[in-house]
Amino acid sequence: MPQIWLTYDELAVLMGCDTAGARATAAAIPLDRRRSRDGHTRAKLNAALEARFLELLMRQRIGHEIAACARDLAMMRRQMAPRPLAARAALPTAS
Numbered sequence: 001m002p003q004i005w006l007t008y009d010e011l012a013v014l015m016g017c018d019t020a021g022a023r024a025t026a027a028a029i030p031l032d033r034r035r036s037r038d039g040h041t042r043a044k045l046n047a048a049l050e051a052r053f054l055e056l057l058m059r060q061r062i063g064h065e066i067a068a069c070a071r072d073l074a075m076m077r078r079q080m081a082p083r084p085l086a087a088r089a090a091l092p093t094a095s
Helices: 008-015 019-028 047-080 085-090
Strands: 005-007 033-035 041-044
Touching (some): 005 008, 008 019, 008 047
Antiparallel strands (some): 005 041, 033 041
């Protein structure tokens, strides 16, 4: 499995709690923790949290794909909608 390191803020989102709760949970489990060069402390996810993280990413990706498909279908429906006769007469014909 890949190593996934999250800040406490990111871990809080994954776990559905606040930052302090994520910090306390990371210490209680215990997860490896290190301060990064950017000054943020990150916790290395264990196998269970990695699976949860990857599932969350997959669900977000699927949600974005479904939204994009819905937009494409709506656009196609608008393009295929019958136009009034007046609008058809105004369209140039191919020569």
